[in-house]
Amino acid sequence: MSLGDDNDGFGGSGQTRTRLPEGGTGDVYGGARRPPARNSRSLITVVGVVVLLIAAIAFANRGNGDDTETTGSTPNKAAGSNAPTEATGVRPVTGKNGQIPTGFARDEQGAQSAAANYSVALVSADIVKPDRRRAIVQQLFVQDKVEELKSALDKAYSREFLSKLGLDERGNAAAGLTYVSRTAPVGTKVTQFSDSAATVEVWCTGVFGTAGASSTNPVTNDWFTMTLSLRWADNDWKVDSFAQKEGPAPVTADLLASDADAIAKAVEQYGGFTYAR
Template identity: 70%
Template sequence: MSFGDEHDDAFGADSGAGGTGQTRTRLPESTADTYSGGRRPLRGSRSLVTVVGVVVLLIAAIAFANRGDGSDDATGAGGKGGAAAEPTAATGVKPVKGEAGGIPTGYAKDEQGAQSAAANYAVALVSADILKTDLRREIVRRLFVSAKVAELQAKLDQAYNKDFLDRVGLDADGNAAAGMTYVSRTAPVGTKVTEYTDTTATVEVWCTGVFGTAGVSSTNPVTNDWFTMTLKLQWVDGDWRVESFSQKDGPAPVNADRTASDADEIAKAVEQYGGFTYAR
């Protein structure tokens, strides 16, 4: 179950509001002449010099290879003036200055700030809290531009109605039955800016996540999903806010051959492992 599978039932994909190889180094076997006894090898000092020279050259070659092109003027992901950042490395300035209601706030007014905002907002929009009326309205109020708050609240209230909550095994307040734990946790895998101006940005956030109800008698077991959220952002009152968002399935990798954990293990994992503030 994912945001795309169930959350889109009421308002669609577009919210409108929006074995392993190894390399080994083998030591050379002894080449000593077994018939030479204790005879000292000829030109031992010259051989030693040769070996030392080879080692020095190897070290220099490795250092040169690791150095790259020596450029120090990269501007990070999406930057205009230098090489792109490493795709797995966080880059740039400190991502946020604070938080409000558990949601990171205070992003930089640049492409990296927009990517950080979009990643954290995607997590909030597909969280378990979004199914609880009061928390949902607080999330919407904090994330969206003021002109879109009322419209989106109405759409999300309609989307997460009693019929929807019944299907996922939750009561009218978005709570799981006794002995059950509702799971909805998203992990951004990467971000990409597709449009950017001084006051607007469109950011795609590639996500994976776990969704469902953990419990012995659950009819909606926890599964994983892959999807991409597109968020259109505006710079308002010194921070990035969401104008609209949409979602599509994938890109999804081939599922690994793993034994599924039982419901109790999943529930404990959700309770014991905290989330992250995502940054670019």
């Protein structure tokens, strides 16, 4: 759910398929005579060579994992962070405050993990509820921006805006309706980084709307990018400001939409995740 037009700020893919070789279950030798069977010693030699090759390949591949130091001018650069589509395998977070993770590492990976999890919180169903919204802002933002952001978000989620979503002034849906706002980060990208500040873009998809037979705001899918400016404060990454814009969005799949009850039950039955780089 967008909070406004492109680049609004506060305080500042398809599937991959593998085609198997043609030929089915027929004779792999195409009818040609099979070579004679090797004796036991030859077989053991071949197996030994194969095992050594596998071990060598596995050892070489470790160069792309957690155990290898990366080089570069960026301080505290996380292992594997030069490969944007790879997960590093490093534990993303050490704690949790309510439903939001805390205690991110003071490096690029930690900043990306923080931005991904904070994006989920900032576009959640809780953000429309005044009490939960203030708690989220208090937890996520640097202290000198808390009051400013509380005021800005209270104005953004005005009674008029909430009524368009089918919600009352406390962010609650009418009887028989369920408000849905669930975000899933697709990927993250660091555009600026130092040991005290970072700017991270989070590409997201999500489902937003009000589920119910009488809803005038049905649940739909959305794609958007959030840009979060982070600052290292109170021994964790905190949000200094953020902005949101539409896309990049893929071609919409031709899928049969589920009914309102199925969507409402899915939100209740399927839990969220802690997101990591």
